[in-house]
Amino acid sequence: MKRTVFLIFCFIGIAVIGMAEVPSGDWILKQVDENIGSDNKIAVTQMIIHGRRGSRAVKSKSWIHGIDKSFTEYLAPPREQGTKMLKLGDQLWMYTPSTDRTIKISGHMLRQSVMGSDLSYEDVMEDPQLHKIYDAEVIAEETYLDRPCWVLELSSSETEVAYYTRKVWVDRERFVILKEERYARGGKLLKTTEVKEIVRIQNRWVPKKIVFKDVLKSGKGTEFIMESIEFNADIPSYIFSKAALRK
Amino acid sequence: MIIPKLALRNLLGAGLRTWLNVLVLSFSFVAIIWTQGLYKGMGDQAIHSMIDIEYGGGQYWHEKYDPYDPLALQDAHGKVPASLKKMIGNGQATPVLITQGVIYPSGRFQSVLLKGIDPSQTIISLPSGFIDVEGEELPALIGSRMAKSTGLKIGDMVTIRWRDAYGTFDARDAMIVHVMSTTVQSVDEGQIWIPLKKMQELTRMEDEATLIIVSKDAVNPPDIQGWEFKSLDVLLKNIRELVEVKTAGSSIIYVILLLLAMLGIFDTQVLSIFRRRKEIGTLMAMGLTRAKIIGLFTLEGAMHSVLAAIVAAVYGIPLLIYFAKKGWAMPQAVDSYGFAIGEKLFPTYSAGLVIGTTLLVLIVTTIVSFLPTRKIAKLKPTDALRGKLS
Numbered sequence: 001m002k003r004t005v006f007l008i009f010c011f012i013g014i015a016v017i018g019m020a021e022v023p024s025g026d027w028i029l030k031q032v033d034e035n036i037g038s039d040n041k042i043a044v045t046q047m048i049i050h051g052r053r054g055s056r057a058v059k060s061k062s063w064i065h066g067i068d069k070s071f072t073e074y075l076a077p078p079r080e081q082g083t084k085m086l087k088l089g090d091q092l093w094m095y096t097p098s099t100d101r102t103i104k105i106s107g108h109m110l111r112q113s114v115m116g117s118d119l120s121y122e123d124v125m126e127d128p129q130l131h132k133i134y135d136a137e138v139i140a141e142e143t144y145l146d147r148p149c150w151v152l153e154l155s156s157s158e159t160e161v162a163y164y165t166r167k168v169w170v171d172r173e174r175f176v177i178l179k180e181e182r183y184a185r186g187g188k189l190l191k192t193t194e195v196k197e198i199v200r201i202q203n204r205w206v207p208k209k210i211v212f213k214d215v216l217k218s219g220k221g222t223e224f225i226m227e228s229i230e231f232n233a234d235i236p237s238y239i240f241s242k243a244a245l246r247k
Numbered sequence: 248m249i250i251p252k253l254a255l256r257n258l259l260g261a262g263l264r265t266w267l268n269v270l271v272l273s274f275s276f277v278a279i280i281w282t283q284g285l286y287k288g289m290g291d292q293a294i295h296s297m298i299d300i301e302y303g304g305g306q307y308w309h310e311k312y313d314p315y316d317p318l319a320l321q322d323a324h325g326k327v328p329a330s331l332k333k334m335i336g337n338g339q340a341t342p343v344l345i346t347q348g349v350i351y352p353s354g355r356f357q358s359v360l361l362k363g364i365d366p367s368q369t370i371i372s373l374p375s376g377f378i379d380v381e382g383e384e385l386p387a388l389i390g391s392r393m394a395k396s397t398g399l400k401i402g403d404m405v406t407i408r409w410r411d412a413y414g415t416f417d418a419r420d421a422m423i424v425h426v427m428s429t430t431v432q433s434v435d436e437g438q439i440w441i442p443l444k445k446m447q448e449l450t451r452m453e454d455e456a457t458l459i460i461v462s463k464d465a466v467n468p469p470d471i472q473g474w475e476f477k478s479l480d481v482l483l484k485n486i487r488e489l490v491e492v493k494t495a496g497s498s499i500i501y502v503i504l505l506l507l508a509m510l511g512i513f514d515t516q517v518l519s520i521f522r523r524r525k526e527i528g529t530l531m532a533m534g535l536t537r538a539k540i541i542g543l544f545t546l547e548g549a550m551h552s553v554l555a556a557i558v559a560a561v562y563g564i565p566l567l568i569y570f571a572k573k574g575w576a577m578p579q580a581v582d583s584y585g586f587a588i589g590e591k592l593f594p595t596y597s598a599g600l601v602i603g604t605t606l607l608v609l610i611v612t613t614i615v616s617f618l619p620t621r622k623i624a625k626l627k628p629t630d631a632l633r634g635k636l637s
Contacts, residue, residue, distance in 0.1 A: 109318060111410065159413045184418040185411065186449075216406050216418070218354025 025136030025152045031175040032168075033129045035204050038231040040065050044075075045124075046227055049117045050220035058115055059227075067128050069240045080115070084245045092121070095245035102245050111162075118191065118214040118222040122162065133158045134166065141172075144179055145195070148172045163190070174198070174205035189215050202231050250539060254546040258554070261515075265551070268515055272508040272555035272608065277563040279501040279604045284567065284594035285575070286497060290490035291595050292430075294483055300431045302482045303341075303370045304463040307331060307474040312345075312457050317360065320347050321410070324455045328471045331459050339465045341368035342456035344446050348409035350439065352397040359393075360438045361409055363446030370462045373434060377425035378442050385445060387421040390435025394426045401426055407439065411451045419449065505608070508555075509615045516548050516619040527623060528631025541620045548616020552609045570594050 041064045048057045059076040070087045074080040082097035092105045110122040130136075134154035142149050154166040165187075169179040176198060182191040197209040206229055213221030238244055258265050298304075312323035327335065327342050334340040344363040349356060366379035373388075380386040385407070389399060399405055401423055408418040421441065429435055447453050461468055468476050520527070530540055574591030 111321075111414070112318075156415070160415070162410075162414060162416055164415050164417075182416075184408065184416045186417050186419055188406070188418040190408065190416055190418060214356070216351040216354075216408060217356050 022138050022141075022150070025138045025150075025154075026131060028138065028150055028152060028170055028175070029131040029134065029136040029154070032170055032177060033131050035175045036206065037129055040233045040235050041229060041231055042233040042235065043229040044227040046076075046225040047114070047117055047119070048223040048225070049115065050222065051116060052219065058117070062124075063233075063235050063239050065235060065240065071239050071244060072124070085121075086240065086242065086245055087121075088240060093242055093245060100246075102242060118212040118217070119224070120162075123212075130154065133161050139167075142169065144169045147174075147178060149178060171198075171205070176205040176207060178207075191215060199226075201229055204231065250543050251546060254543055254550055257543075258547050258550050261519075264515060265554070268508070268511045268551050269554040269558055271504075271511055272551055272612070273559035273563070275501060275504040275508050276555055276559035276604060276608060277566065278504050279607075280563065280596060280600060281567060281570070281594065282497045282501060283494065283600050283604070284571075284596040285592065286490055286494040287597070287600065288571075288594040289493070289592055290487065292593060293486050293490075296430045297433075297483065297486065298463065298479065299372045300429055301371060301373075301434050302479060303460040304465050305461050305468060305476060305478045306482065307340075307459040307461070307468070307471065307476050309457050310473050310475060317347050317358075320345055320360075320457070321414075324412070324452050324457050325473055326454055327456050327459065328474060330469055330471060331474075334461065334465065335459070338369065338462070340459050340461045341365050341370040342443065342459045344443060344450070344452060344455060345457040346409055346446075346450055346452075348407050348439070350397065351406045351408070352399055352403075357397060358437065359407070361407065361446065362438055362440050363443035364440055365443045370460050373429075373440070374425060374427050375440065377427075378440060380424055385419050385421040385441055386424040388425050388427060388440040389423060390432075390438065391426055391428045392432060392435045393438060394423075396436075399423050399426075409450065411449070412455075413451060417449060505611065509611060512548055512551055512612060513615050513619060515551075516544065516616055519547070520544065520619055520622055524626075524631050524634050527626060528628050528633075531626075531628035531631060537624050537626070541617070541623050544620040544623065545613060545617045548620075549609065549613040551616070552605075552612035555608065556605055567594070567596055571596065 042062070043064070044059070044061045046057055046059045048055055057076065058074065058080060060072050060074045062073075063071045068087075068089050072085045074083040084095040086093045086095075087110070090110070092109055093102055094105050095102045111120055113119070114121055114124055133156060135157045136152045136154050138150050139153045140151040142151055149169040149171055152168045152170055154168060156164050163182040164185040165183040167181040167183070168177045170176070171178055176195070177193075178195045178198075180193040181189055182193075184190050192213045192215055194211045194213075195207040195209070196211060197207070198205055199208045200206070206226060208226050210224045210226075211221050212224055213219075309323045309325050311319060313319050324344060324346075331340055331342075335342060341364065346361050348359050348361040350359050351357075364373065364375050364378075366375045366377075368375055375388065378386040378388050384404070387405070387407075389397075394400060397405075403423045404420050405423065406418055407421050408416060411417050421439070427435070434440075443456075447455060459474070470476070527540055530543075531537070535543075571594055574593045577590055577592055
């Protein structure tokens with residue numbers, strides 16, 4: 001009897017210690033946002049889109065301020081070079097050098113695929129803070145890419161989110177998302193992202209190479225390569241104006 | 248009465264020359280009526296199909312609905328107004344909810360319009376009853392063109408992805424329960440039809456619609472705030488304009504035919520006046536005024552068209568009736584032109600078309616016949632009797 005009671009106390013003790021070691025999902029998500037989040041960012045990225053008829057690369061430079069303002073200039077391929085996009089809230093303008101015209105595009109365009117890739121414009125041009133739109137819960141601990149991770153299940157706390165639920169693998173020490181699964185409201189897996197390389201920039205751990213994959217579509221997905229990123233960069237206010245599109 | 252008799256005798260007396268002119272003119276008659284009938288038939292057939300399968304007696308569109316802007320569909324939906332609910336309850340209208348979606352047939356990505364319709368509706372002839380299926384899977388109805396472009400067939404499962412009213416992604420596997428064969432491309436190409444209630448639930452657009460189709464016998468549809476009533480005149484405007492453009496384009500063929508026939512008649516008239524100078528002189532000497540002689544020659548020319556109408560009727564009526572009954576098989580490529588005409592085109596000939604064409608040919612022939620006869624007005628009887636043209 002004494003032995004049984006001792007064992008029960010041992011189990012409870014271990015469980016309590018274990019629980020104490022695992023922080024809350026919301027806290028982890030906040031750390032993730034703090035690691036990668038910044039008021040201002042300037043990033044040069046490359047997307048390698050693997051299609052049925054081969055692969056093509058799209059290179060761009062983006063100036064991002066929060067989730068409302070962003071300005072993107074396409075640097076390559078030559079056909080897209082000089083194309084610029086400005087997003088202010090839910091309004092979108094596009095400038096094409098071939099026509100030398102600026103056109104206002106429906107805000108719904110943000111939900112369309114970027115040049116046939118597995119990413120939408122909102123995926124590329126927005127930088128949402130996950131802890132503000134999702135409730136997180138730790139559901140497992142796993143190792144991914146030889147790194148210890150918490151597996152978090154995120155369920156939307158707001159109505160207007162693109163993905164109703166997400167499952168993320170967060171590096172326990174670096175607070176960076178290494179793998180992600182994005183689900184439809186009905187529970188169907190839609191997209192996955194897998195980080196292939198991480199670098200340390202300005203005391204932050206930043207995914208350098210991510211593979212985005214629309215799982216419903218056959219193919220190898222889209223590689224997203226962060227060539228450079230500058231956090232809390234000094235962005236002049238004129239960048240987020242329509243005049244900047246023609247410069 | 249002597250002038251018409253004389254004109255007819257002269258005309259028939261000319262023999263082969265007259266009959267050649269009459270034959271060419273009769274071709275123009277038949278060609279004009281046939282081509283006009285074809286385009287009228289094309290228009291009528293398309294309009295009838297579109298009313299029957301897509302438009303009903305008109306449609307109420309949500310104020311933000313623009314069929315040419317799929318991106319705007321996201322906001323183009325609203326609660327079905329109470330007055331229309333009453334019409335829907337009475338079987339005089341049926342709501343349709345439309346949203347943009349994506350399907351993944353064989354791992355490919357293809358944009359579609361996802362349309363929700365009441366399976367029990369009888370307002371349009373869409374075979375919506377096939378999606379009245381209870382079960383786990385989402386039943387889907389597609390058209391044969393859509394089936395061909397996606398490679399889908401009855402019993403296939405396909406994943407459909409869309410964004411609901413709040414922009415959240417959702418996806419379901421749907422089962423193709425029926426592939427409909429329809430002449431109307433605009434309810435087929437790039438579209439998937441699913442049950443309305445299920446779609447409203449999945450898209451979180453409970454009790455909402457993008458457009459409401461009213462029945463053909465509905466009278467005086469009421470004005471409703473936030474919804475615009477599109478009458479059949481508005482909905483069919485494009486197709487009517489297209490038929491008008493096609494008809495005008497085809498007129499070049501019969502203008503050429505008519506020109507050829509008129510050239511023949513003009514030449515005949517010039518030759519007649521030249522060869523019949525002495526006859527003209529004699530008629531003048533016998534007391535016929537110049538106006539009467541001009542009338543005689545003009546009538547001779549104009550009678551070509553009367554004879555042509557009779558000849559055209561002899562071989563044209565059986566030919567045109569045959570086409571009207573049997574139809575004209577359309578090549579496969581016509582399906583992609585945007586006309587809802589199906590595999591066979593049935594020409595429509597109206598009384599107006601036949602009378603109008605006859606009058607047109609008669610007037611043109613009369614004018615062409617009159618022009619060369621003006622020379623007679625300047626003719627002196629003495630010169631004419633000696634065979635001279637002054």
